[in-house]
Amino acid sequence: MNRTTLSLIAGATALAAVTGFAALSTPDAPDSPGTAGTAKAAAQLPVERTSLLCPAPSTSEIAETSYTSFTPVTRGTGSGGKAELRAAAQEDPAQDPGTGGDQAEGDGKSGKGGAEKPVLTPREPGKPATGDSSGSDAPALVGTADGRFAPGWTVQETTEVAAGTGRGLQGLTCTPPDTDFWFPGASTAADRTDYVHLTNPDDSAAVVDIELYGKDGALKSAVGEDITVQPHSSEPVLLSTLLDEEQTNLTVRVNVRSGRVGAAVQALDDKIGGDWLAASADPSGSLVLPGIPKDATSVRLIAFAPGDTDADLKVRLASPTGLITPAGNETLHVKGGMTAAVDLGDVTRGEPGSLVLTPTDRSVPVVAALRVVRGKGEQQETAFIPATRPVGTRATSVDNSAKGSTLSLTAPGRAATVKVTASAGSEGGTPVSKTYTIKAGTTQDIEPPVPAGLKGTYALTVEPVSGGPVHGARTLTASEDGVPAFTVQTLPDDRGTVAVPEAEEDLSVLQK
Structure with missing residues (x-):
């Protein structure tokens, strides 16, 4: 979703729009003998600055919200830096960032000068930090x-x-600011109450258009x-x-x-619960919806084709044994500029799965999401799974506990080997790693590794080792008076590193 822009000016390299924003300096490195005048491979360097936005969690007086922060240990970052989450309404760029002290948890009460303390301030990479809030007045962060x-x-x-x-x-995984978001799966049906939350992290106002597309178009x-x-x-x-x-x-x-925002849709149902709907991956001819x-x-599969060209999609389920075509739903026709939806029922039939969408003929970009329901009758709960990018180099999920966390990994093309690392716990525990092989065209649910001596919550970091692209999602479950409560977060690449090209001063560009 984020766009990366590179600009070379007089031998200096600046990078913007990586997990919000980032600034990197090209290291000084002399040419090796015999390499003068030849192109050099771009160096993969850690990002130096990241921005994340968390929407206001709930309008319910009985809501209980937890925040969990985690940064994987990354080589080449040095020893300095800090991270913190603050209330959006209280965010002050001029405020002393040290106000909150070196605490892993914030109490949200007034600190120095009457300003709000950070909700949380992590102590160190490699260990989660937590904070919490309750009630209906918890702000966006x-x-x-x-x-x-x-990184x-x-x-x-x-x-x-x-x-x-x-x-x-x-x-919801808190999102970086950006300028364009797609949310297939929203609704204004009688039982639904859907909000689009827009959060502006910058010093100037942002101007936003919300465009809506139903089954008949704009x-x-x-x-x-x-x-x-x-x-x-x-x-x-x-x-x-x-x-x-x-509109159902x-x-x-x-x-x-103008400007940039973080965006997410809160989709709430009177009868079957609700969850956050995160943005779909950028429009593409082929999509994977994992977990x-x-x-x-x-x-329920909801898809949309931007533009005027119709899209015809082959619908397949990546099961634990391979790719399966759902009976009666082999393909989906999506008219250009219109939203299409199809109910797939209990398509997984007792086994974990991921939906794989590919063009039947020519490739037409689409966005897509799933509405997933667990339970029956009055004891149903809902979550959403948007199409997502591959894990790439590394992806992380946080707020995992010893029970109630499931990691789902999909290799839609070639087989893949991945390393999964459980971090130290927020209150204690020793990291542990395991390696898994995902067969081609399959989805594997993994009972994730748990840190030795775990206290508190922990993070899971997924790193592909070999093979084809891997898509992932993490499911959290809980029991609420018999209701199978759950939420699913996808695992796109965390974009913790970026390619920075070698740059040299060349005054010949000023000559004609």
């Missing part, structure tokens, strides 16, 4: 990390709501245009206020005209 805390910094927001609309477990909404999000603040927008008619399956595009729980009782 703006997070920044630099130095050794920046791969991951923050999870997890909320438990015991009753009411959206009851159950709601989880939906007009004058009030969805030119939405101003003030600096260091968050704006929740109720989708039903943007339309005069109900809706694709939302957040298009930022459908084995006990899913209902799965």
